[in-house]
Amino acid sequence: MLRTTRVLSVGGVCAIAGVESSFGDRVASELRTSGIWEVRRFPRLGTDGDSAHGVTALVILNVADYDAAMRRQVSVIEDVHHCLNTAAEQGIGTVVLLSSAMVYGAWINNPIPLTEDSTLRPAPGLAYTDQLTVAEQL
Secondary structure, eight states: OOOOOGGGSSOEEEEEESOOSHHHHHHHHHHHHTSSEEEEEESSTTSTTOOOTTOOEEEEOGGGOHHHHHHTTOOHHHHHHHHHHHHHHTTOOEEEEOOOGGGGOOOTTOOSSOOTTSOOOOOTTOHHHHHHHHHHHO
16 A cells, blocks of 8 residues: 555645556555545646646656656656646645655665655766756755
């Protein structure tokens, strides 16, 4: 079972932007079965006439699929920036970004457990982790 964060415990209308996959299906299912969320899925929020009218929370999954972003020739940073701008324009107050523990790097002196407050120190030379690190700081 997926664990939803405190910010997703309020309920309302949740938009899921990005990944059209079994993982996206699972996230949507978990939010729906919570009984407090109406879920809408958007391939890329704010395009193709998608409207986020009434949406109170946005879950960004598209950064999880690096290969798909590369096929579309869009960087993770551009995707996240686009979603954040759309959320701001449409008055969406809560945004949850699916990222990766890779942004912390596999350093021997990392705290255990790693938390969201841990320093971002990705391994050098990996474009994907560099992009995720920048996206997390937007």
